[in-house]
Amino acid sequence: MKVLAIIPARYQSSRFPGKPLIDIMGKTMIQRVYEQTSLSKIVNTVVVATDDQRIFDHVTEFGGEVLMTSEHHSSGTERCGEVIQSYPDYDVIINIQGDEPLINPEQIDLVLAQFEDDQVEIATMVKAMTDVSEVVNPNRVKVVLNHNNEGVYFSRSPIPYFVGTPQSEWLNNAIFWKHIGIYAWKRATLTKILTYGQTNLEKQESLEQLRWIYYGHDIKTVETTIETPNIDTPEDLEKVLSILKSK
Numbered sequence: 134m135k136v137l138a139i140i141p142a143r144y145q146s147s148r149f150p151g152k153p154l155i156d157i158m159g160k161t162m163i164q165r166v167y168e169q170t171s172l173s174k175i176v177n178t179v180v181v182a183t184d185d186q187r188i189f190d191h192v193t194e195f196g197g198e199v200l201m202t203s204e205h206h207s208s209g210t211e212r213c214g215e216v217i218q219s220y221p222d223y224d225v226i227i228n229i230q231g232d233e234p235l236i237n238p239e240q241i242d243l244v245l246a247q248f249e250d251d252q253v254e255i256a257t258m259v260k261a262m263t264d265v266s267e268v269v270n271p272n273r274v275k276v277v278l279n280h281n282n283e284g285v286y287f288s289r290s291p292i293p294y295f296v297g298t299p300q301s302e303w304l305n306n307a308i309f310w311k312h313i314g315i316y317a318w319k320r321a322t323l324t325k326i327l328t329y330g331q332t333n334l335e336k337q338e339s340l341e342q343l344r345w346i347y348y349g350h351d352i353k354t355v356e357t358t359i360e361t362p363n364i365d366t367p368e369d370l371e372k373v374l375s376i377l378k379s380k
Contacts, residue, residue: 165234
């Protein structure tokens with residue numbers, strides 16, 4: 134199995150413009166993500182996919198592999214689809230979020246290990262929620278699993294919903310799974326899902342994985358107990374700096 138890790142990185146961000154190039158204790162965020170991903174024992178090649186010359190030049194400067202891609206992609210998955218055209222001999226593609234400078238390489242390997250089962254087409258990660266405030270937070274994506282640990286449905290709403298049970302007691306009655314947004318696909322599967330049009334469910338929830346489920350693809354999940362912070366805002370940066378300083 135030959136694995137390509139792709140890190141989509143855009144300069145423009147409504148909440149934090151230029152965040153791939155922010156300094157985090159002497160290294161940019163994109164460099165930290167790249168270096169952490171490179172520590173994976175299973176990934177063969179790491180490449181940054183960007184539409185910005187500043188990011189392209191910076192990755193080149195620190196010795197990373199980088200590819201310039203179109204400005205018109207609507208998702209990181211689409212950007213991955215363009216990248217694989219330049220890397221034709223890879224079997225599995227994993228999309229690494231470019232705003233997680235502390236990503237754990239063991240988690241990357243945990244997701245990729247799912248492809249030892251040849252039936253797996255798509256793999257991702259989930260974590261048990263420990264606070265009911267997360268369950269009701271629409272920014273935390275929830276997922277219901279079947280007996281094979283495949284995602285049956287993903288939602289921004291609390292799922293499952295307990296009728297007649299106070300919210301304060303929900304976590305005592307079931308495991309609520311939070312989706313951790315790291316995806317890996319077989320190459321053929323990624324190529325196929327990029328041919329599908331958007332579905333109503335996907336647009337309603339703003340979750341592209343619902344398109345894949347709608348068209349019949351199984352999404353294998355693996356449990357993690359680790360959650361590394363992503364950086365969406367300047368306030369998030371302070372959390373990451375605090376963690377790094379504590380080390």
